[in-house]
Amino acid sequence: DVKVTQSSRYLVKRTGEKVFLECVQDMDHENMFWYRQDPGLGLRLIYFSYDVKMKEKGDIPEGYSVSREKKERFSLILESASTNQTSMYLCASSLPNRGMYQPQHFGDGTRLSIL
Amino acid sequence: SQQGEEDPQALSIQEGENATMNCSYKTSINNLQWYRQNSGRGLVHLILIRSNEREKHSGRLRVTLDTSKKSSSLLITASRAADTASYFCATWIKAAGNKLTFGGGTRVLVKP
Incomplete structure (x- = not known):
């Protein structure tokens, strides 16, 4: 079975902090x-990556950046956290859709609160 | 605006009853999928229906797709308490590459 692991289930941070969410x-x-x-x-969709060091913006990339240094790990970065970024964040992975759709497999999510 | 819109937003039924939820979308698609999300967990892929299919079954799940109306329905037959979850439709368009577009979800409560 595919396992997608998000490093934290719950996270509380302060406004203005730089926040890292990890997914493996x-x-x-x-x-x-x-x-x-x-x-x-x-x-x-915030961002996605189709290969190491490759990334593409999704529908709502503002205020976020990502890093993919290794194939198995994809990090989401909130450069300067704001209260409107309080949300549940979900990571997913899939094989490439080379003309044929491949289902996405999800982690359990990180519930992030920005105070 | 969302590609997929679900209806109803919430549904409460007794164990053993059937649950039906609908999804409408705006543009032509290549496939439509349904996902389940248990409380506090990630999404689990349930079933996929391609644009040239009209109906698909998987266990107690039945999905229909009407491309002329740009809508799909998910039927869960003989529901169980364990079916309590949120259900999301997601559409895929080949031209969009790897991107899926999700609807807002239907919260289903199955009472024992």
Whole structure:
């Protein structure tokens, strides 16, 4: 079974702090994704990466950056945390969609509160 | 705006009853999927239906797709308390590469 592990289940940080959310997958997947989930809005894509050191902006990248130095690890960085970034953050991974869709496998999420 | 919109937002039923939820979307798609999310957990992929399919079954799950109406439905038959979860539809468009677009979800409560 694919295992996607997010380093923290709950995190509390202060406004202005630099925050790192870590995600590791064990299935040698090329694709990795970061979403945020807010009530009634579903999941919105922040960034994704289709290879080491490669990244693409999703629908809501403002205020975030990412790092993928190794294939199995994808980090989400809040450069200067703000209260409107309080949310549930979900990481996912998948094989590449080379003309044929590959399902995404999700971690259990990090619930981040910015005070 | 969201590609997938789910209806209803919440659903409460008794164990043994069927649960039906709907998803509408705006643009042509290549496939549509349904995911389940238990409280405090990540999403689990349930079933995928391609744009050239009209109906698909998996165990107690039945999914339909009507591309002319840009809508899909998920039916859970003979529901169990363990089916209590949020259910999300997600659409994939080949031209969008690796991106999925999720709806807002339906919260289902199955009472024992």
